[in-house]
Amino acid sequence: NAGVTQTPKFRILKIGQSMTLQCTQDMNHNYMYWYRQDPGMGLKLIYYSVGAGITDKGEVPNGYNVSRSTTEDFPLRLELAAPSQTSVYFCASRRDLVGSGNTIYFGEGSWLTVV
């Protein structure tokens, strides 16, 4: 059971560099999310998608971009990395909004450090 898979797990970026965090899920889930978690804090929503071709901003979208060309994949791109983007990033997905399918499942996280 692969579930939600994120890569890379760890990455160090220099200020101003760009990179893409990959996320893929094999559960045919419509809804996908990117969260960031700063040390000792809860999760904040960066972007989300309700289906292929549809994305929308969450609480903290600045400095990030996403795309959803397929149901399975939801990459998160960091443009011009800044130290404030040092965080742990979680990708997540859910099948439905209601009922038993609305549980959100998370990837294992990607630890990003910007120096």
Place this chain on the structure above:
Amino acid sequence: AQKVTQAQTEISVVEKEDVTLDCVYETRDTTYYLFWYKQPPSGELVFLIRRNSFDEQNEISGRYSWNFQKSTSSFNFTITASQVVDSAVYFCALSEAGDSNYQLIWGAGTKLIIKP
């Protein structure tokens, strides 16, 4: 406004003690979902339970139990006979039907330390 409050920032108990993690939520919706997630030191987020607003029945799963009380807007989590492996940060979260995308609203988390 929707909100999830986990007032206990950190709890430390000795192994085998019972411990309750509090979660209080605010919502205007009559249909909503509540969740608990566990984040062990390794960092992943593990789903523990989902409860919808129409189901106030308490749930027990092994040493874990959840007490959902709409009258007090609380969804507390109890670990009985705690073990060192229960050490983790535990998050409570809310998802409202009135939010067209049912985004999760997270509490700040409670760090649970179980001492041997």
